[in-house]
Amino acid sequence: MPTLPLPLAADTPVQHSRAETVELLTQIEQRLRWLSSWMIHNANTLREKRDGLKVGGHQASCASMTAIMAALYFHALRPQDKVAVKPHAGPVLHAIHYLLDEQTREKMERFRGLGGVQSYPSRTKDSIPVDFSTGSVGLGVAVTAFSSLVQDYLIAHGQMREEQSGRMIALMGDAELDEGNIYECLIEGYKHDLRNCWWVVDYNRQSLDATTADRMFRRFDDIFETCGWRVVTLKHGKLQRAAFKRPGGKALEDWIETCPNADFAALTYLGGAAWRERLMHDIGKKRGVADLLGSFDDAELARLMTNLGGHCIETLLDAFDSMDDERPTLLIAYTVKGYGLPLAGHKDNHSGMMNTGQIESLRDDLAIAPGEEWGKWSGLGDNLAATLQAFVDSSPIARKQAEHAAPAIPLPDRLPVPEGAEQSTQAAFGKVLHDLAKSSEPLADRLVTTAPDVTQTTNLGAFVNQRGLFRRQELADVFQRVKIPSAQKWSAHRAGQHIELGIAENNFFLALAALGLAAPHFGTRLMPVGTVYDPFIARGLDALNYGCYQDSRFLLVGTPSGITLAGEGGAHQSINTPLIGMGQPGLESFEPAFADEVALMMCWAFRHMQADGGSSVYLRLTTRVIEQVARDSSAWEEDAIAGAYWLREPAGPAEAAIAFCGAVAPEAMAAWEALSDDIPGLGLLAVTSPDRLHRDWSAQRAARWTGKAQGPSHIERLLGALGPDAGLVTVLDGSPSALSWLGGVHGHRVSPLGTDRFGQTGDLPDLYRTYRLDNEAIIDAMADLLLQRG
Known part of the structure; x- marks a missing residue:
């Protein structure tokens, strides 16, 4: 071991030779292996278990990463770089921040316990700096490529400087290379000339169930090299x-x-x-x-x-130091799963753990005294401990600033309502964006739109015509240049504000997630707007959940929706997306029926996306053109944002009401007209957000049990206008359960109409009649309710 210099004053930089740096990082690697192993052992063996369940953790998966992470974090990583850490190496990340005095012993002692270190790195749950949440396998890898694209977008638009750019780095296990979304991402990265992205593979050749197939040797290299990546393989150590x-x-x-x-x-x-x-x-x-x-x-x-190369500090340093350009790089570091532990190499070690005797033996090998297991440098002596702490404190990552607090984007008080006596909500959405694109509003310059090859058919085309496609290298519109008429005038240039993606919804949602993190990541706020066919939200649902989990902010527009997309048939007709909107945390969902509702909700969404405690927003829209309603005032707007308003006020205590959502507004209004003379005081409730209504009602109910009950929820106030024996017919083009719960608010009898089976092709009259969404179905359902009442 080289003779290490004594630490100097805290403000005096210490210069180390290469040999000294290698030795210090070797000591840090051993400490990370110990602290991560002990954290997991404490949670599973020493801490009281009140439920009898295994706590879990991955000692072997941590041990295969400690050298890689020691060399990366305390040598190669710069303050502007961002890292998505392999989920099962989460304890190593916390150990790193423990050495940096950014994590506490108390939280590590509560690993996987309430208020303690999370199972996998989490932006929203962990107290340490976490650049990207990881845990849903593969997604924490692919998002780094889109984060790099966002960085390029901001640089091209003059919203950050080139010299501020960092590398977007993913640390992954080799089993994650089985994830299809990684290869979808590779293709998109190639299209957009991806740069400043490292993917580092912990190539331990073991997954949860098995060892990696030998036939994959050199296949990963081929795939990545074909897509323009440099592949660096570290198989052998010094x-x-x-x-x-x-x-x-x-x-x-x-x-x-x-x-x-x-x-x-x-x-x-x-x-x-x-x-x-x-x-x-x-x-x-x-x-x-x-x-x-x-x-x-x-x-x-x-x-x-x-x-192996992934355990040799000197080999890792040489590799990291050589990767000093912008080219995307796959670094395959051969490792042993469980390296340095008694379970190294065993095929069951993924979930396996050291027993008490084994971890005590490891502790003794490191000269750590019993009772000193949580010490940062226990067993190393005062001089070496001080030298190591000084080395850690002087590393570039120690100078990383807290996440940025990006200033809010000024917003207009209102967005203009598109003109037209008859409109669809999808068309209204496109018109609102187009009007913004033509304006000088600050919001207009911060909008960035994206779609998975459905830009035209989701009404983004006018915005793109006005603002252009984003490309780092200008790309001419050949059709426009040779004067072939086309509605698309999509010039591609650095100032463009639309990112066109291929047909891969997973990429789409990961791009939205990365765009929605521009504020904390880069200090510049963007307003991402993404459109996708509503039924295909389900294709990217894992990535949508991933974006919401890390508090990314974006506006998602699902359109067209439901069996109202009549000619496309069952595969293109969404049924359960209202339930996705209701059930997805971190996402407020709306289903407007009229153009003025669309403008109102978009304005609210842009404000909510910037708010403390805000979230992403989802609009479920339709291509159905319907007659717009006349408004006497704006009094309805506050209720509409809260989730529902009376389109026709009930005269109370009313005997019945019709509650509708979205595209079926004409049928609900026609049924109301047909029934209003026969049912005194019949109400017509326009539900704009089953999600916000249900969340508010549930929160109010839960508050009663905590002694914090306030006034009634919004839906309780609205339905309070009905008599206690009133009947309620609910109708929407989607799962009927999205509205059927309304009967539970005050115990009203409910007849829920909606779609709970796959649709088919046809025109709207046929389909609405077949699936009981027409006005006759509403009238029949109301008659049944009144008969039951007797």
């Missing part, structure tokens, strides 16, 4: 490379190159004697091999054979 240069070394190198993954794992677990026996059997008669192997005792031989 000790192995030195051994390969000795007599017999070439035979040893060739044997390692062809050793099956499962064999390598099993031999690692069995140890030095097993390595020797196998090597002597396979290559012992080759020239120089016996002498080479004989120069190592069993412990040294085991160390040599597991000295």
